[in-house]
Amino acid sequence: MSSRPQAAEEAGEPGGAGFSRITKESLSDRAYLEIRTALMRSRLRPGQKLQLRPLSAELGLSATPVREALLRLVSEQALELDERGTAVVPRLDRARLQEVRELRAELEGKSAARAAEVADPVEIARLEEVHAGIATALAGERFQRAVELNERFHLELCAMGRLPILYQFVTSLWLRCGPILSHLYDDGVMEWDPHPHVRIIEALHRRDSEAARAAMRQDIIEGGSGLLRYVDEAAPP
Amino acid sequence: MSSRPQAAEEAGEPGGAGFSRITKESLSDRAYLEIRTALMRSRLRPGQKLQLRPLSAELGLSATPVREALLRLVSEQALELDERGTAVVPRLDRARLQEVRELRAELEGKSAARAAEVADPVEIARLEEVHAGIATALAGERFQRAVELNERFHLELCAMGRLPILYQFVTSLWLRCGPILSHLYDDGVMEWDPHPHVRIIEALHRRDSEAARAAMRQDIIEGGSGLLRYVDEAAPP
DNA sequence: TGCAGTTACTTGTTATAACAAATCACAGAT
DNA sequence: ATCTGTGATTTGTTATAACAAGTAACTGCA
Structure with missing residues (x-):
């Protein structure tokens, strides 16, 4: 578990909008x-x-x-x-990870669609910053940083949908992938035409919920497929 | 909390297919x-x-x-x-209940669609029995019984989709409604043309996933609208 | 040397007690 | 009669110990 005094390391977490923790x-x-x-x-x-x-x-x-x-x-x-x-710590087998990806596509897709309807420019700008951070981190090969910012991008967007229960479900899905998430960029960084994150942000600006949903689905399904290699073929005995 | 020795009252719960509790x-x-x-x-x-x-x-x-x-x-x-x-015990405000219904429509809809693809005749027959039980209970004005069987219908169908994580999310949504669920039939039993449950079962037989999803959505959105009357207008102070 | 039996220890589980903070109640003063 | 202050009680929180069950290790015998 490494060092103990790390308290406020988790400063800028998402969940600002109405998801207050006591x-x-x-x-x-x-x-x-x-x-x-x-x-x-x-x-x-x-x-x-x-x-x-x-x-x-x-x-x-x-x-x-x-x-x-x-x-x-x-x-x-x-x-x-x-x-x-x-x-x-659970071992993810292939079926489980597939289900997680499918549900993420469904739920985060809905989240993105909803965000496109209700997000304000300030929130969108913050999201753009996060994505810029990802690009910078990848360019500098700071993969761990990129993984963390990617998580932030998704959860922050999800919070923008203002559906607290949905938000909770999505965090739960991310938590399940945690143990293998660090492998996200292990076999190279995917080259996107326009990065799905960019397509999402554009859709938010245009208030185009279906485009936001589609881009999000693409990001999750295509972008996460590499993780399948880091999974147990079936649950061990 | 009433009587303690009720142990095995919960005999025939759903979750038979792969959702074993230790x-x-x-x-x-x-x-x-x-x-x-x-x-x-x-x-x-x-x-x-x-x-x-x-x-x-x-x-x-x-x-x-x-x-x-x-x-x-x-x-x-x-x-x-x-x-x-x-x-x-949480007070459900209108926004929260709306979100629950929306997510139930989404998730149980997916569940039903998936069940249409993979369900076997034995499972479908069991589902028909449960629905018959609901009809009987309603005819005899045994509303509490009907509420319980309705829950069973939905959760059993959800289990038939064989997506354990999805199943867990759906049970969580039901749990949130628990405190007001008993009011489901308080202002009368809705008269359906064909009952959505029947339409779901027919869709399962035809392996028509989209019809199953649509019927499930109808059941949840239209059937549950009465509950909105038993909800706090906004979260109290 | 190999094996059986027994001891000792480590595991999660549950009960109990010590703690701090907030609430309640009552007494006394204004 | 109302307000205030003080003490007792009730709250959730945390630590500790007793318990049961399983595991490891070691000892003593063949």
Whole structure:
């Protein structure tokens, strides 16, 4: 889990528009966020076990809040429990990843369509900045940075749709892919004619929801296909 | 929360096809199921507080497993936490219910379309039985029974789509409506030309996915509109 | 050397207690 | 009668310990 004092590293997260988290920050939340970002940053490998007491010791907490964090991630399907009850990072098999991509296309597509109807220029500008950041990161071969910004692009756009439940579902889908997401650019950066992100942004400007939806679907289906190589053929025994 | 020894009341739940729950049944799971079905059966009113110690006493358990159950329901958005941290049954405002209906139309629509492609005759027959049960219950004015069977119809159909993540999302949407679901038939039973459920079943037989999707959408959008009357105009202070 | 049996330890689970903060209630003063 | 301050109670939160079950390791015998 690496270094502990990383608190405010997660500064500019999405979710600004109406998806406020209470900022009470209990120990339980701290543990949750720490494990969660470790997952999203691919610092935990599929199949890896997260045992209660060793993990608590590493986080410097007692068992209770860590257990709560683990159970919360299990209920979000970001972790699983083995037969013994130990939390383990799920292995994505091909069928599961396919389902995730299909649902992402459906849900983020709807999100984009909706965003095209309600987004204001300020939000769109912010989105353009994020995409520019991705381009810069890729040009400089800072792939980890690009992966993080790509996530931000998608979640920020999703938040712009102003459908909180939908937003939650989408984050859940991203969380499931976390452990393999770092491989997004492993076999090269795809060359797009106009990048789907650009097509999305243009569609937002034109308030063209169907174009936004289509571009989003393309980004997810075609852009994510490389990940299929990093997946177990079938769920292991 | 009513009587405790109701264990196997939930016999014939859906989820037969590949959605197996480990049957370990810890105390935590017991508490979870008990609160959850209380929600789904509208035995808990919107705004009602579920305090840790009183609830634990009522369930005859210590605080720990009950707290775990409450937090799990919170993470599924079936409950919320007030500023103090107390679990409370959410009040659905109009916007939220609209979003739930929209997402149900989208997701259950996809589910139905997929089911039309892969369902086998045995499953379809079981679905027909459930719908027949609804008709019988309505004819006999056993509305509570009809509500439960209606839920079963939808979830069983969703399971037939064989998309586990989608299934989980849909159950989550149902859970959010639980507290007001019992009002489904409060202002009369809708008279359908052919009941959408019948149109769905016919579409399954014909393997016509788009017809199945359309019928499902109709069932959700038109059939659930009555519930809008049982919702708070806006989220209260 | 190899195997069986037993001990010790590690696992998740649950109960209990200590803690802090917020709320409630009641007493006393104005 | 109303307001205020203080103490007791109730709230969620966290830590700790007791428990059960499974696993590993080691010892003693063949």
